[in-house]
Amino acid sequence: MQSYQQEFARLVREHKSTIYMVCYMFSNDADEVADLFQEVLIKLWSGFKSFEGRSAVKTWVYRVALNTCISLDEKKKRRSKAHEQLAMDVDIFTATDRNSEQARLLHSRINQLPPLDRALVLLWLEDISYDEIGAIVGISPKNVSVRLYRIRQQLKSMSSPDND
DSSP, X not given: OHHHHHHHHHHHHHHHHHHHHHHHHTOSOHHHHHHHHHHHHHHHHHHHTTOOXXXXXXXXXXXXXXXXXXXXXXXXXXXXXXSOOOOOOOOOOOOOSHHHHHHHHHHHHHHTSOHHHHHHHHHHHTTOXXXXXXXXXXXXXXXXXXXXXXXXXXXXXXXXXXXX
8 A cells, every 4th residue: 555655645746847837828817726726636536546548648637727727616606606706816927027028918818718728738738649638638630630720820810910
């Protein structure tokens, strides 16, 4: 049992930044990101014994993290429809240079996308191949290509004249 726990601890250490990045794409709130991170760890722990290695460990971690975050995001949206949500503009960057402004703008636009599209953008930004992205989210590489093209078009259309 000890080696099983050590192996899981190693997996978490190796993929901690990947898990955190996925969680961050689904929330701007540090506490909520921490909660998402914990939920992903719980799901990884529950599925760790049954992981058969049919895909790369990184692919499996991405799949579990994305599915967990998407599922919780959808639950949150269903709940927020029943209750009025307070608008909270959280500034995730403290710098005011041009690059930080562009990063804030891009993050804001990406957060307006549906959960699966956000996941695709995250994986693409991580420089993951279309084949692996498809394996992670469960669609064909061609579908990944088409969806990313449409997402880029959608992000471009979000720009207004005063943002250019």
